[in-house]
Amino acid sequence: MDPLSNPEPNVYEAVMIAEGIHPASEEEQIAAWQMLVNNGLAFTLQGWFGRTARDLIQKGVILPPQ
Secondary structure, eight states, rough: OTTTOOSSSOOOHHHHTTTTTTTTOHHHHHHHHHHHHOOOOOOOOHHHHHHHHHHHHHHHHSSSSO
C-alpha cells in the first residue's frame, strides 16, 4: 500500500496489515485498525480483532468508531 496514492487501505489490505501478513509502517497499521473499527469489522471478526481494537482505543492509538 502506498500511503501517498492511497492513504486508506481497502478492507482486505486492512485485515492483512492487522494480522501482520502484509508489511506496513506504523502509520499504515494505525490507518488499517482505524478503518476496521470505523466500519465495525474489527468487532465481527474473530475475538482477537475486537480485543486488540479495544486495547488500541483505550491506549489512545486509534479513535472509537466514528
